[in-house]
Amino acid sequence: MSASGQQGRKPRADVQRNRAALLEAAQRHFLRYGVGTSLEAVAKEAGVGPGTLYRHFPTREALLAAVLQTRSEELVARQEEIARLGDADKALEQWLRALEEYFSAFSGLPEPLMAAARALDPGNPLTVPCDILTTATDEYVRAAQRTGTVRESVQGYDLFLAACSVAWIKGTGATDEEALNRLRALIASGYRERGDQM
Amino acid sequence: MSASGQQGRKPRADVQRNRAALLEAAQRHFLRYGVGTSLEAVAKEAGVGPGTLYRHFPTREALLAAVLQTRSEELVARQEEIARLGDADKALEQWLRALEEYFSAFSGLPEPLMAAARALDPGNPLTVPCDILTTATDEYVRAAQRTGTVRESVQGYDLFLAACSVAWIKGTGATDEEALNRLRALIASGYRERGDQM
DNA sequence: ACCTGAACACCGTTCAAGT
DNA sequence: ACCTGAACACCGTTCAAGT
Numbered sequence: 001m002s003a004s005g006q007q008g009r010k011p012r013a014d015v016q017r018n019r020a021a022l023l024e025a026a027q028r029h030f031l032r033y034g035v036g037t038s039l040e041a042v043a044k045e046a047g048v049g050p051g052t053l054y055r056h057f058p059t060r061e062a063l064l065a066a067v068l069q070t071r072s073e074e075l076v077a078r079q080e081e082i083a084r085l086g087d088a089d090k091a092l093e094q095w096l097r098a099l100e101e102y103f104s105a106f107s108g109l110p111e112p113l114m115a116a117a118r119a120l121d122p123g124n125p126l127t128v129p130c131d132i133l134t135t136a137t138d139e140y141v142r143a144a145q146r147t148g149t150v151r152e153s154v155q156g157y158d159l160f161l162a163a164c165s166v167a168w169i170k171g172t173g174a175t176d177e178e179a180l181n182r183l184r185a186l187i188a189s190g191y192r193e194r195g196d197q198m
Numbered sequence: 199m200s201a202s203g204q205q206g207r208k209p210r211a212d213v214q215r216n217r218a219a220l221l222e223a224a225q226r227h228f229l230r231y232g233v234g235t236s237l238e239a240v241a242k243e244a245g246v247g248p249g250t251l252y253r254h255f256p257t258r259e260a261l262l263a264a265v266l267q268t269r270s271e272e273l274v275a276r277q278e279e280i281a282r283l284g285d286a287d288k289a290l291e292q293w294l295r296a297l298e299e300y301f302s303a304f305s306g307l308p309e310p311l312m313a314a315a316r317a318l319d320p321g322n323p324l325t326v327p328c329d330i331l332t333t334a335t336d337e338y339v340r341a342a343q344r345t346g347t348v349r350e351s352v353q354g355y356d357l358f359l360a361a362c363s364v365a366w367i368k369g370t371g372a373t374d375e376e377a378l379n380r381l382r383a384l385i386a387s388g389y390r391e392r393g394d395q396m
Numbered sequence: 397a398c399c400t401g402a403a404c405a406c407c408g409t410t411c412a413a414g415t
Numbered sequence: 416a417c418c419t420g421a422a423c424a425c426c427g428t429t430c431a432a433g434t
Binding site for chain 4: 210212213216246247248249250253
Binding site for chain 1: 355
């Protein structure tokens with residue numbers, strides 16, 4: 001409405017510095033302590049007061065979404081590389097693994113992502129990456145369906161959920177890699193058209 | 199070691215009363231606020247000090263495990279009823295739904311259960327129900343494998359994980375019932391031998 | 397316009413003092 | 416032997432005071 005700084009093109013230098021410091025500190029803390037890390041500690045490490053953190057990122061989700069942006073872009077970059085594989089079935093499989101790794105970036109990440117997956121709360125900033133990734137998954141699914149390797153009843157969202165589940169299980173540490181592989185195989189065998197290669 | 203009350207057969211009347219009151223209050227709070235509810239509030243509602251709660255249940259998991267015991271027994275009761283179905287494939291399917299409901303008893307329950315699933319921490323009291331339920335699942339799986347409807351590579355633990363995942367997804371509210379059904383169908387189609395009924 | 401940091405609320409957990 | 420509840424530590428969040 002007014003000529004406030006909201007849309008201004010020249011944020012003050014200290015504002016930019018604070019934002020960058022916050023993002024860097026947040027990423028470090030998310031990596032080390034998971035998404036539930038103390039925001040107070042993040043602010044302290046960024047060298048700002050807690051109020052400054054809340055001004056820049058009004059919720060934990062907003063901070064998370066900002067930190068995730070880089071990773072989402074990297075994932076999209078991989079998307080093009082994967083698509084070049086030619087084999088739609090193989091591409092879908094690879095994509096699901098890439099998704100899973102994305103969900104495993106920080107301990108506890110699947111939880112807030114799932115909470116944002118259904119766009120019930122339009123204010124949740126995590127809805128953005130969820131939408132993008134679900135849409136991308138859907139493209140892979142449809143490509144594979146066109147070649148007849150994936151069942152028609154499967155939706156991209158279903159496999160988005162499945163990949164998130166596997167990442168969640170991995171994060172809880174409830175399984176070794178072998179059990180995870182059996183689970184992945186079970187899911188793959190679930191979405192594939194019958195009569196395929198084992 | 200000593201003649202302490204640890205093994206005594208006659209717990210003091212107030213001890214029994216406190217324990218019962220704590221369990222009842224805890225169940226109410228778990229139901230209403232999920233497994234992360236304030237233990238301080240539980241103690242207050244039970245009419246005891248926080249110290250008393252910690253004396254009876256040294257960790258949140260211990261309290262949870264005690265509250266879950268009733269439900270586990272109910273589930274085992276259902277197990278016998280389900281087994282009477284005759285059709286091993288149908289029985290497995292029903293059992294997995296019963297498992298899923300068990301995991302959905304309290305919001306946030308899948309998380310601590312998964313953390314206890316792999317018996318890495320022998321002190322975790324939640325390992326007990328996990329072991330029982332995994333073993334039970336394995337029996338259903340093997341019965342179905344004998345009739346040839348379930349793939350040989352599937353283990354009971356895999357489906358235990360899968361059921362827990364579905365409950366977790368349901369708990370995050372990320373989906374409507376329709377998407378959950380697609381997911382359940384995907385899992386079923388994943389563990390079933392190929393060439394079966396759709 | 398933005399930052400600071402004190403202040404408030406809330407909770408988990410412990411432990412000295414009681415009975 | 417068990418209970419009580421004050422006390423400590425920690426964190427999220429807000430907001431009056433500063434620059």
